[in-house]
Amino acid sequence: MPHIEIEGLRIEVNEEGFLVHPDEWTEETARLLAKAEENLDELTAEHWAVVNFIRGYYLEKNLAPMVRKMCQATGFPLMKIYDLFPSGPAKGACKVAGLPKPDGCV
Amino acid sequence: MSEFLKILENEVQIAALVFLALVYAGRLVWLFRFKNRKDRTFAAGSGGAGAGYSLMNIAMPGAMESTRKRPGFYAQFVIFHAGVAAAIAGTFIIPYAPGVFEVKGIVLLFQAVIAAAFVVGLLRLVRRLTDPVLREVSSPDDYFSLVLLIVWFAAGALAVPNRPEKGEWPLILYFGLTAFFLAYVPFSKICHYLYYPFTRFYLGRSLGHRGALPPSPGKRATAGTAKERA
Amino acid sequence: MKRRKAGPSGVVEAPLDVRTQALAKEEERPSVKDGRLRTYEPGDNAARFLDLLGRRVSRSLAVSLTACVHCGLCAESCHYFLARPDDPTMTPVWKADQIRKIFKRHVDWTGRIAPWWVKAGTVRNDEDLNRLKNIVFGTCSACRRCTYNCPMGVDTGLLVRFTRGLLTELGIVPEGVFNVSRDQWETGNQMAVTEQDYLETLEWMRDEVRTELGTNAVDIPVDKKGCDVLYTINPREIKFDPRSIAHAAKIFHVAGESWTLPKWGWDQTNFGLFSGDDKLGAYVARNVYEAAERLRVKRIVISECGHGYRSTRWEGYTWAGYDQKLPTESVVVTLKRYLETGRIAVEPSRNAVAVTFHDSCNIARSGDLVEEPRDVLRRVCADFREMFPNRRENFCCTGGGGLLSMAEYRPLRLEVAKIKADQLRATGAMLVCTMCHNCIDGLADVIKHYRLPMRVVQVMELVSNALVVPAESVK
Numbered sequence: 001m002p003h004i005e006i007e008g009l010r011i012e013v014n015e016e017g018f019l020v021h022p023d024e025w026t027e028e029t030a031r032l033l034a035k036a037e038e039n040l041d042e043l044t045a046e047h048w049a050v051v052n053f054i055r056g057y058y059l060e061k062n063l064a065p066m067v068r069k070m071c072q073a074t075g076f077p078l079m080k081i082y083d084l085f086p087s088g089p090a091k092g093a094c095k096v097a098g099l100p101k102p103d104g105c106v
Numbered sequence: 107m108s109e110f111l112k113i114l115e116n117e118v119q120i121a122a123l124v125f126l127a128l129v130y131a132g133r134l135v136w137l138f139r140f141k142n143r144k145d146r147t148f149a150a151g152s153g154g155a156g157a158g159y160s161l162m163n164i165a166m167p168g169a170m171e172s173t174r175k176r177p178g179f180y181a182q183f184v185i186f187h188a189g190v191a192a193a194i195a196g197t198f199i200i201p202y203a204p205g206v207f208e209v210k211g212i213v214l215l216f217q218a219v220i221a222a223a224f225v226v227g228l229l230r231l232v233r234r235l236t237d238p239v240l241r242e243v244s245s246p247d248d249y250f251s252l253v254l255l256i257v258w259f260a261a262g263a264l265a266v267p268n269r270p271e272k273g274e275w276p277l278i279l280y281f282g283l284t285a286f287f288l289a290y291v292p293f294s295k296i297c298h299y300l301y302y303p304f305t306r307f308y309l310g311r312s313l314g315h316r317g318a319l320p321p322s323p324g325k326r327a328t329a330g331t332a333k334e335r336a
Numbered sequence: 337m338k339r340r341k342a343g344p345s346g347v348v349e350a351p352l353d354v355r356t357q358a359l360a361k362e363e364e365r366p367s368v369k370d371g372r373l374r375t376y377e378p379g380d381n382a383a384r385f386l387d388l389l390g391r392r393v394s395r396s397l398a399v400s401l402t403a404c405v406h407c408g409l410c411a412e413s414c415h416y417f418l419a420r421p422d423d424p425t426m427t428p429v430w431k432a433d434q435i436r437k438i439f440k441r442h443v444d445w446t447g448r449i450a451p452w453w454v455k456a457g458t459v460r461n462d463e464d465l466n467r468l469k470n471i472v473f474g475t476c477s478a479c480r481r482c483t484y485n486c487p488m489g490v491d492t493g494l495l496v497r498f499t500r501g502l503l504t505e506l507g508i509v510p511e512g513v514f515n516v517s518r519d520q521w522e523t524g525n526q527m528a529v530t531e532q533d534y535l536e537t538l539e540w541m542r543d544e545v546r547t548e549l550g551t552n553a554v555d556i557p558v559d560k561k562g563c564d565v566l567y568t569i570n571p572r573e574i575k576f577d578p579r580s581i582a583h584a585a586k587i588f589h590v591a592g593e594s595w596t597l598p599k600w601g602w603d604q605t606n607f608g609l610f611s612g613d614d615k616l617g618a619y620v621a622r623n624v625y626e627a628a629e630r631l632r633v634k635r636i637v638i639s640e641c642g643h644g645y646r647s648t649r650w651e652g653y654t655w656a657g658y659d660q661k662l663p664t665e666s667v668v669v670t671l672k673r674y675l676e677t678g679r680i681a682v683e684p685s686r687n688a689v690a691v692t693f694h695d696s697c698n699i700a701r702s703g704d705l706v707e708e709p710r711d712v713l714r715r716v717c718a719d720f721r722e723m724f725p726n727r728r729e730n731f732c733c734t735g736g737g738g739l740l741s742m743a744e745y746r747p748l749r750l751e752v753a754k755i756k757a758d759q760l761r762a763t764g765a766m767l768v769c770t771m772c773h774n775c776i777d778g779l780a781d782v783i784k785h786y787r788l789p790m791r792v793v794q795v796m797e798l799v800s801n802a803l804v805v806p807a808e809s810v811k
Contacts, residue, residue: 014743015744066529066533067577067578068536068537068578077544078544079579087780088576089576089577090576101743136445137395137398141394142395143657145653146653146654146658146659147654163487163489164487170484170486170487171725171729172409172485173409173487179409238422239427239429240406242424243427243429243430245406247446293445293446294446295406295454298403298404298488302403302488302489304395305399305488305491308396309396310489317704318704322706
């Protein structure tokens with residue numbers, strides 16, 4: 001099973017870098033995923049606003065939120081989400097929030 | 107010339123040709139039982155132009171990257187098939203127009219082409235036996251067809267001078283093999299020359315209709331400067 | 337058409353009513369023939385597969401199956417083989433042979449009498465079918481580069497799609513293919529976007545453009561009758577990146593276009609192309625065509641998507657048995673027209689960074705658009721450069737054929753993407769522009785995996801960047 005090794009810790013991810021066991025997510029995991037997959041050295045309060053919303057939505061509905069909902073909930077325009085997470089809301093933010101990979105030709 | 111050779115050069119060939127024609131007809135009937143679905147779109151090009159371009163593919167080595175990058179391979183293809191044409195022509199000339207092979211220059215020309223094809227055949231056999239991809243996909247028919255043609259070329263090169271009085275065996279071998287392969291061809295990959303017009307036509311028509319073929323003049327896929335300004 | 341030894345499944349004489357027979361004939365179901373019902377043991381997928389094969393082969397496919405002479409010229413045209421030159425199973429000829437050998441054994445002539453002579457073969461069980469599934473879904477992006485390099489004109493890309501279709505009909509598909517197909521059947525779009533989400537996202541983008549331009553004159557109409565243009569989009573644009581919708585709205589507004597999106601039938605993408613399922617292809621395409629009819633538009637415009645363009649502009653009409661009535665074009669062609677007729681004005685210096693263009697397989701090889709995107713790019717970019725090879729000889733982004741939805745094949749896909757990475761690196765460009773959403777993600781994966789200093793953009797974004805918004809359109 002592929003994994004990423006970062007700062008001495010080992011996280012199991014699938015081939016595309018998404019968490020294999022979403023329930024094993026912690027804030028530390030998020031920080032490490034962001035570093036490994038998005039080249040983000042630190043997560044600011046704005047990053048966390050997005051990540052926490054996504055995580056909460058997923059735990060409640062078992063679905064990835066649409067990017068529009070992310071923008072509404074956080075008050076950030078779409079461009080901001082892309083600034084925060086270069087890979088975008090699906091591949092970047094959702095990944096850091098510990099969601100499994102969304103379906104479809106993404 | 108012995109009676110046996112006379113019959114082999116004439117009646118046997120005709121019988122084999124008739125058999126070939128009948129099987130080909132059957133093959134075409136079989137093929138036409140499959141149906142294609144009608145294209146219901148507006149054209150962005152011409153199906154006819156595409157089909158024509160596609161059919162000309164064997165004469166345009168520059169058109170495909172695969173033949174453009176391997177001109178030697180393409181040259182071998184030309185020589186090999188020229189040999190086939192010459193050797194087939196020989197089987198008609200000898201029984202029905204033997205006067206043609208009384209001209210020394212023509213005989214030498216035929217021998218040269220067929221001998222060259224023989225050499226190419228050997229090269230191709232070596233390739234088929236040593237290239238890992240070809241070894242993986244080749245069937246007994248692939249090898250047998252090639253060997254059959256190689257031996258036939260050898261026989262043909264020796265037979266074209268048409269001197270039965272000096273020994274009939276090259277002619278017997280030549281015509282014997284011809285009769286055999288006329289019967290064998292429709293069941294083997296050698297039949298590809300029957301399919302060529304169809305594959306090329308259907309592909310060309312479909313892509314021509316969509317404007318994908320022929321390529322726009324002057325716009326080659328490897329053309330273009332590294333930096334282009336408006 | 338073919339004779340098969342009766343295995344556990346067999347043939348049963350059943351007095352079928354005329355209506356059932358007619359229906360079965362219309363839908364080309366192999367289980368009913370000459371008034372008799374062919375029964376299958378549960379799980380006898382191999383028998384079903386063979387029957388389907390016999391029934392579904394078209395004439396073009398039949399010649400592609402018979403005409404191959406095993407010359408091997410296709411090998412070096414395939415990025416899978418170029419990246420793995422020691423692996424003959426990566427060549428188009430080998431992959432095509434996996435279905436060809438079954439055809440030779442069960443449908444063709446010589447292979448039925450002496451199968452070993454022509455290397456004919458068969459499928460016996462689910463294991464064989466699964467192996468075949470991994471080959472046709474996992475080692476080929478159906479880019480048709482081999483088709484263009486075959487001296488005989490064998491269409492291996494189409495053979496792969498055909499084989500996929502047979503397996504799809506049996507449900508033997510990668511999980512991603514199953515999920516996306518189901519979503520598209522059930523919701524009408526590939527990503528199960530609900531109507532509410534769709535409409536709300538459009539409203540959201542409309543508001544963003546209004547804010548940007550400072551005018552309420554901009555609108556994103558939905559189901560407006562009698563417009564000139566029906567605009568159809570990729571669900572990805574709703575679910576993940578609606579910026580392209582905003583770009584389109586802005587450009588249409590400045591160009592003074594009369595346009596609308598449909599409420600139903602807005603998905604121009606088509607998973608039927610990837611799964612080989614003509615019925616899904618027909619259903620999805622027909623949604624678009626019928627929306628155009630319902631809204632009485634004059635033209636169907638397809639947002640940038642490779643397989644969507646090929647499916648909606650070309651294949652869909654044939655799948656659906658629907659005669660084309662309206663001009664159907666890519667939005668890039670629309671943009672080109674706007675530029676050439678002066679409906680929009682652009683300032684190319686706004687796109688100063690070096691841009692190269694990646695031709696998408698479904699647009700260049702299976703479609704007609706090669707010079708059109710270049711015409712647009714030359715007008716909106718200051719530094720446009722070609723990659724080599726390009727146009728119809730370009731290499732696949734490596735994410736084609738639906739591979740992006742099949743996670744299990746990703747490692748191999750990224751390995752063979754080395755060919756693409758080398759090609760991109762050699763251009764020295766910072767931006768690679770493409771007309772296809774699949775290519776965006778395919779190329780993004782290549783860029784990330786091979787650490788290229790590049791970003792992927794679409795034509796629409798570059799045009800929108802360079803767009804000069806005249807004062808009167810924001811009054």
